[in-house]
Amino acid sequence: MLFTDLGLSEPILRAIAEEGYTSPTPIQAKSIPAVLQGGDLLAAAQTGTGKTAGFTLPILQRLSSTKASAGKRVLRVLILTPTRELAAQVQESVETYGKYTGLKSTVIFGGVGANPQIKAIASGLDILVATPGRLLDLMSQKCVSLNHIEILVLDEADRMLDMGFLRDIKKILAALPKQRQNLLFSATFSTEIKALADGLLNSPALIEVARSNSTNEAIAQLIHPVDRTKKHPLLAHLIKTNDWKQVLVFTRTKHGANKLVTQLEKDGITSMAIHGNKSQSARTKALADFKAGKLTALVATDIAARGIDIDQLPHVVNYDLPNISEDYVHRIGRTGRAGSNGVAVSLVCVDEHQMLRDIEKLIKQKLPQEIIAGFEPDPNAVAQPIQLRSQQHQQSRKPKAAGNGGGSARPPAKHGNPPKRSFNR
Structure with missing residues (x-):
């Protein structure tokens, strides 16, 4: 299959071609048509298989082929990610593959000044990529309106739940229009993810291109x-x-x-x-x-x-x-x-x-082991407790404040190139 087989417009295909890509990955080949149909989607795939483009490309296609209901440029797509680095990566994909569509986007996250982000939002946007904390912060300042959101994406949803963002996500969901398309992308289908999907998605298409928690054979x-x-x-x-x-x-x-x-x-x-x-x-x-x-x-x-x-x-x-x-x-x-x-x-x-x-x-596999000469482990060594983060902090961790924009809170510890190039962004 080629990208030209997926119903994408010429401006988007031109941008893809300029990056040297021709063939979609399995998650892209399945999710792009599903998103274009307009229904909700629950998708999981191994990390590195191209989930980002799986929603970015069809979203660009949908926005560029329809006008905003208000007749002017209004924020129509919200993409939530758990970390600053991932938010920046998603925004890079939106800019790269949407550069010939005329659509405007920006990214907001904590750890940097909010004023440039506020100005970018005020200038008019079609797509906003955000971490939950910074988004709630700007919502509380009435700097961003979600009244016209048509498509919501929860990217790396399992990671967001791991990091304690569930309460923040629920606050954001409450501010969105009830009629919208919801896309939930995750590396795993955990029990928590399925519970979130049950409350968020309406008769979603289900895509899982690899067994959850399996590793890439490459x-x-x-x-x-x-x-x-x-x-x-x-x-x-x-x-x-x-x-x-x-x-x-x-x-x-x-x-x-x-x-x-x-x-x-x-x-x-x-x-x-x-x-x-x-x-x-x-x-x-x-x-x-x-x-x-x-x-x-x-x-x-x-x-x-x-x-x-x-x-x-x-x-x-x-x-x-x-x-x-x-x-x-x-x-x-x-x-x-x-x-x-x-x-x-x-x-x-x-x-x-x-x-x-x-x-x-x-x-579900035994990993091969190799001892390097000169670094042989002591066979009589006794295991010592691993110094994790303060257990008191883990047990008393409270939900994140709205303004911290993507921290790193974690739950307690548990014990040859193909002939045609596909891409993973």
Whole structure:
């Protein structure tokens, strides 16, 4: 199947072609016609398979072929995302593939000044991409009206629920017109997602192109057993010995990310950290430098697990295994995207053996292990409790304030290129 087979207009097809794409991914091939029909949709697919374009392209098509009921430019589409990085990524797709349609869009999120966002909204928009907190903040200031919304998208809905946005989402839903098209996209069909869908969607089309929590077959997964104190030397060894040019590294904590960056820099490996304590400008610069090849390693916490979209990213390293097994799937899904191959390496110490078992149970496969010479783990090592975020904080965490625009609150811990290019944005 080609994009030209999906009923998209010439301006949209021209923009797609300019990016070098010809063939839709499976989720795009199924969701684009469904969205064009105008009904509600509940869709799930592995991370990195193109959910963003699955709703962006048909939304652009629908808006460009119909006039607003008010006869002037009014906000007709609202796309909600859980994180700033993902919001920026979605907005980039809207701009890229809608550049010949004449439609206007902007993105709003916390961590930056609101005045430019307020001005962009006031100038007139067709599409708004937003994180829940900043949207509620601007709604309370009467800077944005949702009275004419025709299409609502909840992107990465499972992640939004994980981050405690349910109350915020319900407030936003209450401000929307009752008659609208609802599109719910998620990496998984959890019980919570199904409950949200039951209350939001009206006889939705259901699309699931891969088993929930399965991993992409294009990603080679490997475990390196190692002592906890030798993780950093092993990572530096892997980067230098294999001449890795671009590697995304996940740590469990913000402090751990900062510490690892300092250690890697001492090893002569250019790196920067990206996490919730970094300013938005610092996060944007780190991501831009990484994409441009100015950094060898980008060290991230799980805030970036679904917000980083880099073509041909070759390597992902789990320096620490995630507290939540599902996050393993989202982390490694940053590689092996758009039909390319990728490698996901996890450095696992004795403290994380139960986490590894939980991950293997979730993805229903036993991951291969390889001990690197010189970094053999001590067979007599005793597991120590993993220092997670303050359990008191986790247990007493209250719903997010409206104005924080996409924080990183988490629930308590649980134990060869194709002949035609498809794309994942």
